[in-house]
Amino acid sequence: MTGFGALTHLLPAPRSLAMSTSPIDLDFNNVVVFQVVIFVFLIAVLKPLLFDPMLKVFALREERTEGARATARELEEQAGELLQRYEAELSRVHQAAAQERDRLRAETTKLEAEILNEARAAAAKIVDDGRRRIETEVNAIRFELGKQSERLAGDIATRVLGRETN
Numbered sequence: 001m002t003g004f005g006a007l008t009h010l011l012p013a014p015r016s017l018a019m020s021t022s023p024i025d026l027d028f029n030n031v032v033v034f035q036v037v038i039f040v041f042l043i044a045v046l047k048p049l050l051f052d053p054m055l056k057v058f059a060l061r062e063e064r065t066e067g068a069r070a071t072a073r074e075l076e077e078q079a080g081e082l083l084q085r086y087e088a089e090l091s092r093v094h095q096a097a098a099q100e101r102d103r104l105r106a107e108t109t110k111l112e113a114e115i116l117n118e119a120r121a122a123a124a125k126i127v128d129d130g131r132r133r134i135e136t137e138v139n140a141i142r143f144e145l146g147k148q149s150e151r152l153a154g155d156i157a158t159r160v161l162g163r164e165t166n
Helices: 003-007 030-161
Strands: none
Touching: none
């Protein structure tokens, strides 16, 4: 026996066509009635003792969960608003700081220019004073040299001529 023919003895024998068209017989006896009575009794007893409290717990848990989600959504919206206000305030502070920095730079540049002008004026005054003093000293030295050169010239002339000159 090879193929599918070998397994045919394991399959149940086919039912006759007449058996499959007959109605199903249900036999209601006392056991079924007893089971229905027990079921109704348990429902009546367990509903107020077990099912209603459990449903209340489930409803309360669902309500708390939804409440927590709603609270979380509200907090998230508030956090978003706070973040926007923070960023706006931070931007305003950055602008104010930039303006203050620019103002301080302008003041510093102005002060630096004033200090440089004062230093240049002081240096120019010192240089002018020094030039005048040098010019005065040079004139004094020239005058003194002129006197000495006249005296030397007279001394040289006296030595060369061998007599005093006027």
